[in-house]
Amino acid sequence: MQGLDVVGMARTGSGKTAAFVIPLVERLKEHSARAGARAVILSPTRELALQTHKVVKELGRHSNLRTAVLVGGDSMEAQFAELAAFPDILVATPGRLMHHLQEVEGMSLRSCEYLVFDEADRLFEMGFAEQLRQILASVGPSRQTLLFSATMPKALAEFARAGLKEPELVRLDADTKISPDLALAFFTVRWEDKPAALLYLLREVVAADQPTIIFASTRHHVEFLAGLLAQDGLEAAYVHGNMDQAARKIHIAKFRAGRVRLLVVTDVAARGLDIPLLDNVVHYDFPPKPKLFVHRSGRAARAGRSGTSYSLL
Incomplete structure (x- = not known):
């Protein structure tokens, strides 16, 4: 000013x-x-x-x-x-x-x-x-x-x-801090059991009306998970770096409007996406660096709200 x-x-x-x-x-x-x-x-x-x-x-x-x-x-x-x-x-x-x-x-x-x-x-x-x-x-x-x-x-x-x-x-940076309003949950699962563990998490643990973002390491994982969720009756929007702008816009708009409660993304695709009122973050593929874990997890529990970060290890 x-x-x-x-x-x-x-x-x-x-x-x-x-x-x-x-x-x-x-x-x-x-x-x-x-x-x-x-x-x-x-x-x-x-x-x-x-x-x-x-x-x-x-x-x-x-x-x-x-x-x-x-x-x-x-x-x-x-x-x-x-x-x-x-x-x-x-x-x-x-x-x-x-x-x-x-x-x-x-x-x-x-x-x-x-x-x-x-x-x-x-x-x-x-x-x-x-x-x-x-x-x-x-x-x-x-x-x-x-x-x-x-x-x-x-x-x-x-x-x-x-x-x-x-x-x-x-x-104003808080990249090295986790909000006290953010709960952390870690699940140790075998690699071949991760898809089933994700479905259980979304069906039995995460509330059906809570907006949730799911991080995967590659676009192939993103597409696989979106297909897996659809087969199980869980519709999800998804975004990765190889999508054209029109498709990205459609999927992000669906999630923002609440037509779907799940968004599957890669870290690259998530850059610049500021999703307000997000309740949960799921690390399907655990991030390779601590700061990335904090940055991903920090997308929940903003503006005084509570939230949860779930990690499949």
């Missing part, structure tokens, strides 16, 4: 989206008819960008601020129309934003006052470093810049030092 640059150490689900959207709405206040976005929020994935855009629309619903979301997998023509309405706020993935900057004559970010790098470590992991530098260079020097990241690798720290002006460090 004071206009300072900020580096926030925060994981998915920590409430950081509201932490940067509320000041953004307060700062911009109302729609400006001049050309050029006044705020740009960069997300590593299409799904996270769409979720962030939804939060921006919700928190800005009492203003006349205009927004646009620029992500891969959607029609360029439809996005051209959104840009023609002179949005105040752009929520975008770096690749699609750079595409528009190159394709749309006269498009510029010089009027941007508020620039957010959300989940910046993942933006770097996914190979967007050079595009981020180009975007940073195209924004006016009087901007306020906010960078949020769960971790701070060396390359990202150097980027922050070069691109931000004496930033304030705010730590």
Whole structure:
């Protein structure tokens, strides 16, 4: 709110989206008819960008601020129309934003006052470093810049030092802590008994109305488990890295809308998915690193709710 640059150490689900959207709405206040976005929020994935855009629309619903979301997998023509309405706020993935900057004559970010790098470590992991530098260079020097990241690798720290002006460090990260509201349950089973153990867990232990996410190690495991659950009368949505955007969107929407209570995912596919009000996490394939276990399990028991993490070992 004071206009300072900020580096926030925060994981998915920590409430950081509201932490940067509320000041953004307060700062911009109302729609400006001049050309050029006044705020740009960069997300590593299409799904996270769409979720962030939804939060921006919700928190800005009492203003006349205009927004646009620029992500891969959607029609360029439809996005051209959104840009023609002179949005105040752009929520975008770096690749699609750079595409528009190159394709749309006269498009510029010089009027941007508020620039957010959300989940910046993942933006770097996914190979967007050079595009981020180009975007940073195209924004006016009087901007306020906010960078949020769960971790701070060396390359990202150097980027922050070069691109931000004496930033304030705010730590919201809890990647090494498990919520006291999260119960942990571990089941030791033989490898060949894991499918049966999962079915027993979902039939006899987990309540039928509780949203549950199931982590598997590969897309083949995801497809196998989705088929196994369907054969047993347990319909599940599923997402893995090889699915096209339309299929991903359909499956995620089914789970979010409550039409199915089970979602089977790989760790890669789950990146950028912030599923609210999740009751249970099931580690069908146990994660190889402790931090990954904490990150997976932390998707339950958020915002004061209780939850359970189940592990098949």
